[in-house]
Amino acid sequence: MVLGLGLMATAGVGCRRYPPPVPLEQLNAQQAAGKMAFNAHCAQCHYERVDQPKNGPSLTSLFKKPALHSGAAATDERVTSTIVNGHGLMPAMGAQVDDQEIQDLLAYLHTV
Numbered sequence: 065m066v067l068g069l070g071l072m073a074t075a076g077v078g079c080r081r082y083p084p085p086v087p088l089e090q091l092n093a094q095q096a097a098g099k100m101a102f103n104a105h106c107a108q109c110h111y112e113r114v115d116q117p118k119n120g121p122s123l124t125s126l127f128k129k130p131a132l133h134s135g136a137a138a139t140d141e142r143v144t145s146t147i148v149n150g151h152g153l154m155p156a157m158g159a160q161v162d163d164q165e166i167q168d169l170l171a172y173l174h175t176v
């Protein structure tokens with residue numbers, strides 16, 4: 065009986081929505097720089113504040129989800145490698161985005 069209730073509660077957690085993105089006006093300087101870099105380099109293919117695909121999957125809740133679109137763990141290292149080397153249909157962007165911009169992008173993506 066108690067076990068049954070516990071399972072039901074656990075099933076309910078699976079439906080929970082992720083916390084919403086931090087409002088833009090609350091971003092710190094590095095996160096705001098990351099948003100600018102996102103607009104310049106990523107926004108043509110990804111939405112990051114709504115859960116809708118564009119030319120690539122939505123990046124909303126990227127680091128809150130247990131795994132990336134591909135199933136890989138959502139870590140800074142994996143996202144950096146995706147940006148630098150590309151992934152599947154996503155082009156490599158290492159030539160267009162420098163190390164500072166990657167740090168800023170990661171800081172911003174942790175807020176969405």
Ligand code: HEC
Nearest residue numbers: 105106109119120121132133134143146147151152153154
């Ligand atoms: C020209 C379009 C395009 C641009 C520009 C682009 N992406 Fe992507 N991105 C994609 C596509 C398409 C996928 C899905 C790749 C796949 O799995 O085939 C993707 C996947 C991803 C993933 C998930 C990788 C995984 O393992 O599931 C991340 C994270 C990501 N992009 C981040 C970014 C960031 C950050 C930028 C900006 C620096 C960016 N992308 C710019 C098209 C793009």
